[in-house]
Amino acid sequence: MKMIICIVQDEDVHVLIEDLNKAGIRITRLPSTGGFLKSGNTTLLIGIEEEKVELAFDIIEKNCKTRKISTPLIPVNMPTESYIPQPIDVTVGGATLFMLDVDEFVRL
Numbered sequence: 001m002k003m004i005i006c007i008v009q010d011e012d013v014h015v016l017i018e019d020l021n022k023a024g025i026r027i028t029r030l031p032s033t034g035g036f037l038k039s040g041n042t043t044l045l046i047g048i049e050e051e052k053v054e055l056a057f058d059i060i061e062k063n064c065k066t067r068k069i070s071t072p073l074i075p076v077n078m079p080t081e082s083y084i085p086q087p088i089d090v091t092v093g094g095a096t097l098f099m100l101d102v103d104e105f106v107r108l
């Protein structure tokens with residue numbers, strides 16, 4: 001068994017979860033916050049049999065869109081100048097995935 005930790009944008013999560021559930025893939029949804037943008041995203045814990053991993057990846061890829069986001073003003077500290085806030089554009093991924101081996105899975 002594998003554990004996929006999947007970080008996605010909040011906008012994509014509703015349909016993504018629906019499609020994963022339809023495919024018989026169980027998830028736990030956790031609210032999370034990106035360290036860089038400091039805005040909300042969603043982390044899904046997906047415990048899954050190895051033979052279903054590819055299916056899960058396909059569903060995630062289909063539902064999670066890349067977006068360009070203009071950040072809020074990011075503080076830039078320069079030693080000789082006063083504080084100058086700078087907005088920057090970043091491309092936020094479709095999804096960020098980590099895959100772990102699961103030693104044991106028990107449901108009591």
Ligand code: 2BA
Pocket residue numbers: 007033034035036037038039041090091092093094095096
């Ligand atoms: P955030 O940390 O809020 O990052 C949002 C987006 O900002 C990133 O999109 C990336 O395009 C950009 N970004 C992040 N750090 C940056 C930096 N130091 N300089 C310039 N741009 C930067 P994604 O890479 O698609 O990441 C989306 C979210 O996935 C992240 O939100 C974070 O919550 C999570 N994530 C990404 N990589 C991770 C990692 N190695 N470990 C844990 N979480 C990760």
